[in-house]
Amino acid sequence: MNRASNKKRKVGIIGAGLGGLSAAVRLAHAGCEVTVFEKNGGVGGKMNHHEQGGFTWDTGPSLLTMPQVLRELFEEVGEKMEDHLTLIPLETTCRYRWRDGTTIDENADFWKRPDVSKFLKYARGIYEISADAFLRNDLSDWWRLLKVENLRKLLHFPKMADPRSMHHVVSRAFRDPHVRQIFDRFATYNGSSPYRTPAAFNIIPFVQAEFGGWYVQGGMFRIAEALEKLACARGVKFRFGESVTGMTRRPGGYGLAIDGNWEAFDGVVCNKDSVLSYQNLVPREVASWFKNRFLHKRDISTSGFILCLGVKKQYPGLAHHNIFFSDDYKTEFTELFGARQPAQQPTIYVCSSSRTEAGRAPEGCDNWFVLVNAPALRSTMRWSQFGEEYAERVIDQLQFEFGFEGLRQQIVERTMYTPADFRKVYSSYAGSIYGFASHGLFKAFLRPPMSHPLLPKFHFAGGTTHPGGGIPLVLLSGGIAARKLLAEFAHD
Numbered sequence: 044m045n046r047a048s049n050k051k052r053k054v055g056i057i058g059a060g061l062g063g064l065s066a067a068v069r070l071a072h073a074g075c076e077v078t079v080f081e082k083n084g085g086v087g088g089k090m091n092h093h094e095q096g097g098f099t100w101d102t103g104p105s106l107l108t109m110p111q112v113l114r115e116l117f118e119e120v121g122e123k124m125e126d127h128l129t130l131i132p133l134e135t136t137c138r139y140r141w142r143d144g145t146t147i148d149e150n151a152d153f154w155k156r157p158d159v160s161k162f163l164k165y166a167r168g169i170y171e172i173s174a175d176a177f178l179r180n181d182l183s184d185w186w187r188l189l190k191v192e193n194l195r196k197l198l199h200f201p202k203m204a205d206p207r208s209m210h211h212v213v214s215r216a217f218r219d220p221h222v223r224q225i226f227d228r229f230a231t232y233n234g235s236s237p238y239r240t241p242a243a244f245n246i247i248p249f250v251q252a253e254f255g256g257w258y259v260q261g262g263m264f265r266i267a268e269a270l271e272k273l274a275c276a277r278g279v280k281f282r283f284g285e286s287v288t289g290m291t292r293r294p295g296g297y298g299l300a301i302d303g304n305w306e307a308f309d310g311v312v313c314n315k316d317s318v319l320s321y322q323n324l325v326p327r328e329v330a331s332w333f334k335n336r337f338l339h340k341r342d343i344s345t346s347g348f349i350l351c352l353g354v355k356k357q358y359p360g361l362a363h364h365n366i367f368f369s370d371d372y373k374t375e376f377t378e379l380f381g382a383r384q385p386a387q388q389p390t391i392y393v394c395s396s397s398r399t400e401a402g403r404a405p406e407g408c409d410n411w412f413v414l415v416n417a418p419a420l421r422s423t424m425r426w427s428q429f430g431e432e433y434a435e436r437v438i439d440q441l442q443f444e445f446g447f448e449g450l451r452q453q454i455v456e457r458t459m460y461t462p463a464d465f466r467k468v469y470s471s472y473a474g475s476i477y478g479f480a481s482h483g484l485f486k487a488f489l490r491p492p493m494s495h496p497l498l499p500k501f502h503f504a505g506g507t508t509h510p511g512g513g514i515p516l517v518l519l520s521g522g523i524a525a526r527k528l529l530a531e532f533a534h535d
Contacts (some may be wrong), residue, residue: 051076051258052532055299055308057287060088061514063314063506064270065116066528067520070312071277072120073477073529077464078308079279080269080301081287082470087267088314089469089476089506090514096456098353100412101264105394106136106364107257109515113266116518120273127269129260131399136256138326138362141368142444145221148362154252164217166249169202173246178510181493181523205242206484207443212242224368228390231416233512234344234475236376237453239482258363258399261488262307267516286313290324290501295535297501310500310528314520317508318479319474319489329495337479337491342380343419346462348426348498353456354406358447361409363398367445379418380480385433389415391440408455413437418463419473426461434459498532 052075056063059081071077090123107113110130124130137149153159191335205212213226227237229247258475259265271281282301289300296309311318321333339407368390369375376388394412397404404410415437434457442450462474472478481487490511493503506512 047077049217052309053296053307054078054310054312054528055080055287055297055306056312056314057299058088058280058314058505059083059086059271059283060314060505061090061267061270061517062506062521062524063088063312064267064274065518066312066314066504066525067274067279068116068120068277069522069525070165070528071274071279073525075502075529075532077274077277077279079274079281080285080287080299081281081283083468084283086271087264089465089471090264090267092262092264093351093458095351095458096353098351098408098410098456099262099403099496100351100410101262101394101396102349102351102412102460104514105396105412107259107263107266107514109254110257111254112515112518116270116522117273119522120277122273127272128265131258131260133256133363134401135362136251136362137364137366138360139225139366139368140445141221141410146360147225149251149256150226158219158222159252162213162245163249163252165202165216166245167253167330169246170241170249170253171294172203173243178516178519179523181446181527182488182490184496184510193450203243204484207288208238209240209242209244210237212234212245214238221368224372227372228366228368231345231480233481234346234477235342235480236375236380238341239342239380240374241481241484241487244401244481244487245274256364258396260400262396262400262403263514287324288304290326292326292498307369310532311502312524312528313501313503314505314521315337316470316472316478317503317505318475319470321491325495325501328496332495337405341486342477342480342482344480345379345416345472345473346419346448346465346474346476347460348385348396348415348417348430348433348462349460349503350411350413350437351456351458351460352413353452354411354450354453355405355407355455356453357407357409358450361393361395361398365393365395367393367441375416379416380482383418385417385429386415388440389437391415391437393441404414413441417476420462420466426463430459430461445446457532460528470508476506477512481511494527500528501529 056079113460114124135148230237230240291298298305369388378386392414396408465471466474504521504524
């Protein structure tokens with residue numbers, strides 16, 4: 044990335060999540076004076092961790108895909124990723140289990156199945172048309188797709204514009220209902236329902252098959268720590284425990300109110316939840332535009348109900364990543380997005396990173412990170428009253444329906460996080476993890492925009508704006524925001 048100019052520009056970054064860190068590293072490397080404001084006590088945002096009783100859990104993203112995106116960030120600033128992080132490939136990316144006793148491992152043999160290979164060939168076309176033009180550029184720059192070298196890829200455009208749902212295409216591709224459920228599950232990667240998410244999102248399993256699933260030695264939180272180290276080495280200042288409570292346009296830039304005190308900046312990258320920030324941070328006319336265009340009849344993505352369990356027994360058959368499927372997937376999503384209530388029989392995700400890195404739990408023990416999709420806080424649910432009861436229901440399912448005999452008695456540490464915690468700790472809109480759900484052909488791609496014409500040199504980054512949630516996309520988002528801001532500085 045080229046140096047912006049000889050003049051040292053002051054950039055304020057709101058939030059130290061991965062999007063903000065990605066932008067901060069790049070902008071500082073380009074010669075900007077960067078200050079990151081984070082209301083919490085450290086970096087990472089939703090990429091966080093918890094330690095208790097000798098156990099360590101990642102409490103945010105637990106799987107890395109598209110590792111080349113992370114590697115590219117290091118290379119852009121003249122570093123080698125391998126000097127900072129050790130990535131471990133997972134031979135079995137995920138183990139899927141059902142109550143009828145069926146177990147399927149997502150591994151090399153799974154991706155080679157004839158029916159799966161055929162589906163991946165179809166999904167490759169979606170990736171080819173979207174990877175460079177859509178994922179690596181702001182949506183407003185769609186015209187970048189119209190290059191001579193991309194004309195062949197335009198043959199895949201009908202797949203991107205397919206009005207059918209992910210489930211509709213998946214159900215026609217696979218006869219085995221278990222495999223259908225595996226591929227439907229990829230809609231939850233951005234907090235959505237496979238019955239409402241457009242078929243273009245079948246790109247997700249292709250990405251996982253093509254680039255594999257990875258774990259970071261020392262825990263996924265090491266990514267945030269490594270980016271913080273890169274940023275500090277380039278002069279980035281972090282101000283933890285300080286909230287940006289307001290902004291105003293000033294000649295040549297912006298004023299940010301940090302806990303009531305105003306400071307001036309030439310440009311801003313906002314890594315705060317964009318759905319929330321477009322309502323309570325930006326000027327009134329921009330907030331009104333956003334409300335009229337984006338908030339009408341939009342589904343909010345799922346939140347999460349989390350249990351960090353320290354288990355004093357290593358049960359056989361547990362992999363690093365595990366999914367325990369419900370018997371009625373459609374009803375589960377109807378409860379989440381229709382009734383806006385927790386599923387009565389939820390699908391349960393269990394990550395036990397100690398299966399790959401023993402030091403994450405005491406000897407002979409496992410660290411269970413248990414995640415269940417939960418509705419955003421638009422329902423009448425009171426998690427302070429219901430949380431413990433729901434935790435018992437989840438543990439009962441694992442113990443009595445999936446064969447983890449005596450699990451409750453083996454739990455020696457237990458911490459719970461609910462959608463209310465996501466809203467409070469991470470300022471997530473309605474406690475959602477990804478902002479808007481990707482429901483409907485046009486609304487799925489109409490995420491809160493990274494930029495607005497009335498806000499030059501002010502750009503959003505993070506999982507609630509373009510191109511979406513998940514580690515690689517959030518890192519790309521920060522890169523796009525940094526690139527746009529540097530281009531504006533260069534034209535001053």
